[in-house]
Amino acid sequence: MSKWMHTINIAQEWKASNEDGSLVYNTADAIATRLERLNIKGDNELDSIIFEFKVLAQDKNTTYEDFNYIMEELYDWADKSIDGTCTGAKNCWIDK
Numbered sequence: 001m002s003k004w005m006h007t008i009n010i011a012q013e014w015k016a017s018n019e020d021g022s023l024v025y026n027t028a029d030a031i032a033t034r035l036e037r038l039n040i041k042g043d044n045e046l047d048s049i050i051f052e053f054k055v056l057a058q059d060k061n062t063t064y065e066d067f068n069y070i071m072e073e074l075y076d077w078a079d080k081s082i083d084g085t086c087t088g089a090k091n092c093w094i095d096k
Contacts, residue, residue: 004093014096029057
């Protein structure tokens with residue numbers, strides 16, 4: 001079983017975005033904020049994901065497709081092994 005180095009809970013934001021698609025930009029902003037609070041330094045991939053969420057948060061016309069694309073990037077980063085094994089330490093558990 002994997003050991004997660006970090007955890008973020010986006011359940012409340014996830015629920016809000018699913019109830020009202022027009023709020024997906026708010027969800028992007030909330031996720032960016034939660035990722036920043038992890039205070040992980042020197043991870044260019046995570047920095048890029050945070051930046052992309054912030055850009056989406058500024059666009060009131062953000063679509064689910066745009067949002068989901070970045071969520072896939074986040075999931076890939078979160079599930080990345082940081083100790084070189086399949087079942088060892090991973091970046092982040094995303095609770096939604």
